[in-house]
Amino acid sequence: MCKTWKSPGGIFSVITLFLVSGAVFADYALNLPEPVSPLTGQIYDLHMLTTRIAFYIMVAVIGIVVYAMFKFRKSKGYEADQNMHRNMFGVWGWILVPVIVLGIDMSIAGSASSTLAQVEDYSDADVTVKVTGSQWKWTYEYMDDGVKVVSNLKKLEPTDELYLRDVDNPLVLPVGKRVRFLHTATDVLHAWWVPEIVYKKDSIPGYINETWTRITKEGTYRGQCAENCGTGHAYMPIVVEAVSEEKYNDWIHGQKLAMAKASAEASSDKVWSRDELVARGEKVYTTNCVACHQASGEGIPNVFPALKGGKIATGPVADHLNIVINGKSGTAMAAWKAQLNDLEIAAVITYERNAWGNNTGEVVQPADVKAAK
Numbered sequence: 546m547c548k549t550w551k552s553p554g555g556i557f558s559v560i561t562l563f564l565v566s567g568a569v570f571a572d573y574a575l576n577l578p579e580p581v582s583p584l585t586g587q588i589y590d591l592h593m594l595t596t597r598i599a600f601y602i603m604v605a606v607i608g609i610v611v612y613a614m615f616k617f618r619k620s621k622g623y624e625a626d627q628n629m630h631r632n633m634f635g636v637w638g639w640i641l642v643p644v645i646v647l648g649i650d651m652s653i654a655g656s657a658s659s660t661l662a663q664v665e666d667y668s669d670a671d672v673t674v675k676v677t678g679s680q681w682k683w684t685y686e687y688m689d690d691g692v693k694v695v696s697n698l699k700k701l702e703p704t705d706e707l708y709l710r711d712v713d714n715p716l717v718l719p720v721g722k723r724v725r726f727l728h729t730a731t732d733v734l735h736a737w738w739v740p741e742i743v744y745k746k747d748s749i750p751g752y753i754n755e756t757w758t759r760i761t762k763e764g765t766y767r768g769q770c771a772e773n774c775g776t777g778h779a780y781m782p783i784v785v786e787a788v789s790e791e792k793y794n795d796w797i798h799g800q801k802l803a804m805a806k807a808s809a810e811a812s813s814d815k816v817w818s819r820d821e822l823v824a825r826g827e828k829v830y831t832t833n834c835v836a837c838h839q840a841s842g843e844g845i846p847n848v849f850p851a852l853k854g855g856k857i858a859t860g861p862v863a864d865h866l867n868i869v870i871n872g873k874s875g876t877a878m879a880a881w882k883a884q885l886n887d888l889e890i891a892a893v894i895t896y897e898r899n900a901w902g903n904n905t906g907e908v909v910q911p912a913d914v915k916a917a918k
C-alpha cells in the first residue's frame with residue numbers, strides 16, 4: 546500500500562482532495578446513464594440484475610457473519626468444533642453451496658447470452674460508419690456516402706460546463722436506423738465509447754472491430770476515449786448528434802456538396818495568393834496540428850517541437866514539405882498525405898512559414914505539394 550496512507554497528513558490530504566474534487570463529480574449520477582438503444586438497454590438491465598443479486602448476497606453474507614459473531618462467540622482458548630464435517634451441513638455444504646452459486650451464475654448467463662449474441666450481430670446495417678482513433682482526435686467516414694468528418698476537441702475554459710466534453714464536428718446519426726461502426730486506429734489503442742448508445746470495443750491499428758446501435762431518441766450523447774492512449778487521452782471526447790432521418794439526409798447532402806467543392810478547389814490549377822493560403826492554413830492548423838504544436842506554435846518543450854522560429858519551419862521548404870507529407874516514423878508526427886489534400890498541405894505549410902513571426906514571406910502552392918509527393 547502507498548506510504549502516504551499511513552501518515553495522518555497523507556490521509557488528510559486525500560480527504561481534502563475528495564472534498565475539493567466534489568465539483569468535478571457533480572456531473573456524474575450514481576448509476577450508468579439512461580440507455581437510448583435496445584442493446585444498451587439490455588446491457589443496462591443486466592447491470593441492474595447483477596447489481597441486485599450482488600446486493601442481496603452481500604446482505605445475506607453480512608447478516609450471517611454478524612449473527613455468527615454474536616451467536617457463537619466464545620472466550621479465549623476455546624477449542625473449535627472438530628466434528629462439523631460429519632453433520633448434515635458439513636457433508637452437503639460442499640455440494641450445495643457451489644450448486645447455488647452456479648445457479649445464480651446461470652440465471653445471469655441465461656439472459657446475458659442472448660444479449661451477447663446480439664452484440665456480435667452486425668447484419669442489415671442501414672448506415673456504416675468507420676471510426677478511426679488517432680492521437681488525439683476521431684475521424685468518421687460514412688462508408689455508403691463517402692463523407693468524412695474529423696472531430697477535434699473544442700477549446701473551452703475550465704469553468705465551462707462542457708470543458709473537455711465538446712468537439713468541433715460531432716458525429717451525426719439518424720434515429721431509428723441500424724448503424725454499424727467499424728473501429729480502428731492509426732497509432733495506438735483507443736476505444737470509442739458512448740454508453741447511452743453503444744457498447745465498447747477497442748480501436749486497434751491494422752485491425753477492425755465492429756459494434757452497432759439503433760438510437761431510439763433524438764439528442765446529444767457524449768462519450769470519451771476509453772483506452773489510455775497517451776498524454777492527450779483526455780482531449781479526445783466524443784459527441785453524437787442523433788437527428789431525424791430527414792435532417793440526417795439533408796446533413797449528408799450538405800457534407801457531400803462541401804466535399805465536392807473542396808476537392809474541386811484542391812485539384813484546380815489555381816495559383817493562390819499568400820493571404821488566401823495563410824487564412825486556409827490557419828484553419829487546417831487549428832483542426833489538425835494545434836493539439837501538439839499548440840496555438841502559439843511553441844509546441845511543448847521536449848515533447849512536441851516549436852514551429853515558431855523552428856529549424857524546419859523557417860528552413861528549406863523541401864524539408865518542411867517532406868515532414869508534413871511523410872511524417873517522421875517512430876514519432877507522433879504523422880504522415881498527412883492521406884489525410885489532407887494538396888491545397889490543405891500547401892496552406893498549412895504557408896501558414897507555418899508566415900505565422901508567429903516566422904516571416905519567411907514564402908508561399909507554397911498545391912502544385913509544389915504534388916511535385917514533392
Ligand code: HEC
Pocket residue numbers: 680681829830833834835836837838848849850851852855856857858865868869873876877878879881893894897
Ligand atoms: C500528435 C502530435 C502531432 C501532430 C498532431 C502534428 N505534429 Fe508535427 N510534429 C510532431 C512531433 C513529435 C514532431 C517531431 C518529430 C521529430 O522528432 O523530428 C513534429 C515535427 C513537425 C515539424 C518539424 C519541426 C522541426 O523543426 O523539427 C513540422 C514542420 C510539423 N511537425 C508540422 C506539423 C503540421 C503541419 C501538422 C498538422 C497538419 C502537425 N505537425 C501535426 C507531432 C505532431
Ligand SMILES: [Cu+2]
Pocket residue numbers: 678679734735736770771772773774778781
Ligand atoms: Cu484515445
